[in-house]
Amino acid sequence: MTVRSWPWFHWRLGPTVNRRSFRPVPSVDSAILRIERRPEPLVRGRRTYQELVEPGFSGLGGSVRASLRMRHRGVDAALAAAGVSRDAVVGYVHPDQWIALWQRLYW
Template sequence: MARPARNSRALSQNFLADRATADRLARLAVPHAGRPALLLEVGAGKGALTERLAPRCRRLRAYEIDRSLVPVLRDRFSTTPHVTVVGGDFLAARPPRTPFSVAGNVPFSRTAAIVDWCLRAPALTDATLLTQLEYARKRTGDYGSWTLVTVRSWPWYEWRLVGRVPRTRFRPVPGVDAGIVRIERRRTPLLAPAAHDSWRRLVELGFSGVGGSLHASLRRAGPGRRVDAAFRAADLDPRALVGEVAPEKWLLLHGALAAQV
């Protein structure tokens, strides 16, 4: 006997119940006149966003993990041949090899894993995700602070908070409002490919945490004079907490340290 589908609470599902919000999210996901060749929707739910995304792309793969919703979705889009409903976990999908976009009202509890999947996909061009507002604000620097994930990916991806959605626009109504995060691969990376490893080492060391101080963390791995000189070149206060250092300052710091080698 097949196991019953997990309920919406267990799956962290909050279905979008507002047409205007679905329209807005679809426009943000496909902001340009040229339609993307392939768009992946994560967490299609009952199809509210799928319906708005379908006219804006040439191919749409709508992923839904809740098996009880898959037949409903397939019936709803049975006359829309360029829409493929995939029953299963988006995170288990193999990323396409050709350029593609991602959009979706993501389960709040799985946001970090979905973002990680997107950042690891070599052919991803952009992702537009409806997440918890706090997550969206933290990742985009809206609080005036920055996270490891954002800084580490910054030379290759731009992060923006492009909208806020009241919690009353969902069913069931979640306990918090939502935010729309837009992650776009840069056409021209801010660092050369050869600098990828040194950048990753710098950022991860900086976030490793010595009293929250970036300066103190970096001094553990190299001569203090080099670190001091790099901070002066980047016009960075040695007392700055790591989360307070904007990505642009990290780039200056990385460049100053590289110039000393």
């Protein structure tokens, strides 16, 4: 969800909430997540950005590179420009790197 909404919303971790504030007491502390609309979106093409991100999270191919190469040309150059390893799995690609990938593949 973070990657899908990152161009339009800023996600920030707020203050923590001690586990003892809850009943029953969970095994971990909690925190407040603050989501704020950006004054200006980081990308203008919502549809094309979503089309880029969806295959990356499909799991097809086993890596972001393999998933994106099914639909796009120039993926290796885009990954290099975004600082993403060729064998990176989606969980290790920062939302800002998805923005950089979109810029390289759609601009």
